[in-house]
Amino acid sequence: xxxxxxxxxxxxxxxxxxxxxxxxxxxxxxxxxxxxxxxxxxxxxxxxxxxxxxxxxxxxxxxxxxxxxxxxxxxxxxxxxxxxxxxxxxxxxxxxxxxxxxxxxxxxxxxxxxxxxxxxxxxxxxxxxxxxxxxxxxxxxxxxxxxxxxxxxxxxxxxxxxxxxxxxxxxxxxxxxxxxxxxxxxxxxxxxxxxxxxxxxxxxxxxxxxxxxxxxxxxxxxxxxxxxxxxxxxxxxxxxxxxxxxxxxxxxxxxxxxxxxxxxxxxxxxxxxxxxxxxxxxxxxxxxxxxxxxxxxxxxxxxxxxxxxxxxxxxxxxxxxxxxxxxxxxxxxxxxxxxxxxxxxxxxxxxxxxxxxxxxxxxxxxxxxxxxxxxxxxxxxxxxxxxxxxxxxxxxxxxxxxxxxxxxxxxxxxxxxxxxxxxxxxxxxxxxxxxxxxxxxxxxxxxxxxxxxxxxxxxxxxxxxxxxxxxxxxxxxxxxxxxxxxxxxxxxxx
Numbered sequence: 093x094x095x096x097x098x099x100x101x102x103x104x105x106x107x108x109x110x111x112x113x114x115x116x117x118x119x120x121x122x123x124x125x126x127x128x129x130x131x132x133x134x135x136x137x138x139x140x141x142x143x144x145x146x147x148x149x150x151x152x153x154x155x156x157x158x159x160x161x162x163x164x165x166x167x168x169x170x171x172x173x174x175x176x177x178x179x180x181x182x183x184x185x186x187x188x189x190x191x192x193x194x195x196x197x198x199x200x201x202x203x204x205x206x207x208x209x210x211x212x213x214x215x216x217x218x219x220x221x222x223x224x225x226x227x228x229x230x231x232x233x234x235x236x237x238x239x240x241x242x243x244x245x246x247x248x249x250x251x252x253x254x255x256x257x258x259x260x261x262x263x264x265x266x267x268x269x270x271x272x273x274x275x276x277x278x279x280x281x282x283x284x285x286x287x288x289x290x291x292x293x294x295x296x297x298x299x300x301x302x303x304x305x306x307x308x309x310x311x312x313x314x315x316x317x318x319x320x321x322x323x324x325x326x327x328x329x330x331x332x333x334x335x336x337x338x339x340x341x342x343x344x345x346x347x348x349x350x351x352x353x354x355x356x357x358x359x360x361x362x363x364x365x366x367x368x369x370x371x372x373x374x375x376x377x378x379x380x381x382x383x384x385x386x387x388x389x390x391x392x393x394x395x396x397x398x399x400x401x402x403x404x405x406x407x408x409x410x411x412x413x414x415x416x417x418x419x420x421x422x423x424x425x426x427x428x429x430x431x432x433x434x435x436x437x438x439x440x441x442x443x444x445x446x447x448x449x450x451x452x453x454x455x456x457x458x459x460x461x462x463x464x465x466x467x468x469x470x471x472x473x474x475x476x477x478x479x480x481x482x483x484x485x486x487x488x489x490x491x492x493x494x495x496x497x498x499x500x501x502x503x504x505x506x507x508x509x510x511x512x513x514x515x516x517x518x519x520x521x522x523x524x525x526x527x528x529x530x531x532x533x534x535x536x537x538x539x540x541x542x543x544x545x546x547x548x549x550x551x552x553x554x555x556x557x558x559x560x561x562x563x564x565x566x567x568x569x570x571x572x573x574x575x576x577x578x579x580x581x582x583x584x585x586x
Contacts, residue, residue, distance in 0.1 A: 125149055126559055129187045129194050129340075130549040131180055133201035133274065134349065135371040136161055136416065138176065140183030141543070142191050143550030145559050150576040152543055152550070155190060156183030162220040162459060169220035169459070171274070173207060177281055184337050197282070197334055198345035198553045199275040200352045200545060202371075203295035204255045207277045208268035208320070209286065215264050218274070221253035222458050229257035236313055240389065245310055247301030247382045247395030249407060255296035259316050271320040275347035282342050283332025288322045289344045291351035294397030299324075301382045301395050327351075327399045328556040345552040346399045350374045350406075355399050355548030355566065356541060357514045358574035364512045365499055367529070368544065369519025371413045373491065375498040376406025377506050391501050399552060400566055405506060409494045410451045412519055414487050417462035422480065430480075436488075438481035440524045445486045451494040485524075492528035499533050513537045514579070516544035523582075530582040538579035547573060 125146035132139050140156040158179040162169040180199075188194055208215045219225065230252050233242075239250060248254060255273075259265050272280055273292050280286050293299050293306075298321065300307045306321045325331065331342045346352040353368040359378070368374040382395035382403050396404040419430045449469040456465055466487065467474045475483045503510040513535050519525055520539040530537040541547055551569045554560060560568065 125151075126554065126557065127191050127194050128343075128550055128553040128557070129184055129197045130345075130546045130553070131184070131197065131199040131275075131278070132349065132352075132543075132546045132549060133160060133176070133180075133199070134545075135202050135413075138179060138183075138201075139546065140180065140187055141546045141550070142187050142194065143546065143554070145550065145554040148575075150547070150550075150572050152546055153190075155187045158183070162222060165217070168225055169223040170217045171205060171220055173214070173218055173274075173277065177278060180278055181281075181337070184334070188338050188340070192338070194338075194340060195557055196330075196341045196343045196553050197337075198343050198347075198549045199278050200345055200347050200349045200549050201274040201278075201292075203273070203292055203348045203350075204251075204253055204258070206255060206258070206271045206273050206296075208262070208264050209270050209272060209277075209280075210267065211269060214277075215268060218277075219258065219262070221258070224458070225261045226253045226257050227261075229260035229262075232260040233257055233314060237310065240386075242297065242310075243389040244384055245300060245307055246297045247384050248295070248297050249392040249394035251408065256298055256314060256316070260314065265316060265320060268317075268320050270322050272322065273347070276322070279331050279342050279344075282334040282337065284335065285332040286322050287325045287331055287344075289347035290324050290326050291346045291397040291399065292348040293324055295348055299397070301384060304397060304401070327552050330556075343553050343556050345549045348396065349545045350404065351396070351398050352546075352548035352552070353516055353544040354378060354402075354404055355551055355569060356544040356573045357516055358538075358541075358570045358577075358579065359514060360512050360538065363508050363510055364514055365502060365510045365535075367495055367499075367513060367515045367519070368517050369411050369515055369525070370517045371411055371416070373409040373411035373495055373519065374404075374406050375409055375495055376404060376502050377508065377510075379403040379405045379506065383505060385505070388505050391505060393502065393505060399548075402566070405502065407498045407502070409491070409498055410456060411491060412522070412525075414451060414456060414462060414466070414491060415484065417459065418466070418484070418487060421461055421463050435481060435484050436522065436524050439485040439488060442482045442485040445482070445489055448486065448490040448493050451490045488522070488525050489528050489532075492525055492532050495529045496532035496534075499535065510535060515539050516541055518542060520580075523580075526580070526582045527585075530584045534584050536584065537582040539582060540579045541573060541577035544573075547577075 125144040127144045130141045142153040144151040207218045325344045329344045333339045357366045398404045423429045526539045
């Protein structure tokens with residue numbers, strides 16, 4: 093799904109630490125290196141980064157960071173798009189102030205959520221994918237097209253918030269001129285052009301998994317007007333120019349944040365798997381062609397579009413959302429922020445728990461009292477302050493267990509003997525999670541880079557500008573990542 097941008101061991105709002113290898117500290121002289129701006133939006137926070145590339149150089153500088161998350165309105169959960177736009181615009185203005193030589197802008201975000209546009213702009217505030225209205229859409233869609241047929245056509249795992257289910261529950265679709273996913277909405281604000289970037293469009297359920305084009309027959313069968321499906325563009329294409337921000341070109345990147353993140357996964361072998369871990373854990377393999385077998389459907393694996401026509405064959409596992417929501421609930425209860433680093437250090441000293449819970453249980457999907465829900469699944473009372481470290485250990489181990497099961501399923505479905513796991517995103521900072529994943533999967537885990545999504549965004553822009561040659565392969569781009577951001581290795585323990 094998305095949300096790979098969570099940082100600080102998955103804690104929304106955590107401050108960045110000292111400059112890591114490959115990251116230039118703010119205020120240093122870039123020395124003529126070419127630069128771009130990357131807007132990277134996760135489900136809990138967003139950032140604007142300056143990316144600098146050159147001969148042997150791949151660097152990031154964070155210039156803005158801001159909170160993001162669901163807001164509750166009278167009719168349900170929404171995204172505050174206007175606030176998000178203000179943050180993005182201010183962040184880009186600051187990036188251009190610091191570095192007037194920025195040559196392009198790229199935007200990535202979580203998937204599936206959209207805004208409906210009329211002649212005068214947005215018809216309504218975009219809904220949040222965790223809003224319960226999507227349940228109505230599932231029944232309406234499956235009454236017309238059974239899931240088995242949907243999977244053969246779009247290759248997507250069943251998630252009740254996939255865009256086509258949201259459309260089926262949204263009466264305004266019939267009134268809209270077009271529909272744009274979140275990165276495309278922001279690109280439209282910048283350029284005035286209404287297009288859909290292909291990797292993110294693949295998550296809507298309305299793109300043919302075999303052709304990569306809109307499935308207009310499916311849209312018609314579901315009563316979705318074809319006019320709301322805009323022109324598809326590929327990563328690397330120029331969308332337009334940023335009005336009021338120096339007329340800088342806005343370049344399509346892998347606008348689904350996971351698509352950008354996978355560009356920056358320094359895959360160590362053809363049989364290496366990845367976990368892009370933030371709010372969600374996207375666990376899978378990069379393939380040349382989709383797998384839409386009955387076995388893949390039963391295992392709830394998805395086939396999403398990747399950069400350069402690759403297929404991201406993966407399963408969405410609930411990730412550090414479980415930990416961040418638990419910490420948020422405790423912080424609200426205590427009236428003071430819980431120190432996540434201290435909590436994880438204490439959790440690492442706890443014994444390996446004898447009992448785990450299903451990290452993908454449907455009861456854990458919506459915002460709310462996460463400790464109470466997890467305790468209910470475990471059949472135990474909600475722990476007091478003294479029991480929080482052990483409880484956090486159970487959460488981390490349960491996430492790792494879900495990762496391990498999904499890795500083995502991916503290998504079996506694709507006929508691959510997985511030999512390593514690359515864990516990128518905010519979860520790469522969580523040593524307890526990385527080690528638990530290695531232990532439970534029996535595979536070495538290579539952690540990092542943390543900022544994979546922003547790096548992938550930067551690399552696609554830089555390639556489009558000709559920094560590495562227009563035909564530079566993903567393998568070449570990933571070699572630059574591996575050199576600039578050495579991975580931390582976690583070896584399975586017996």
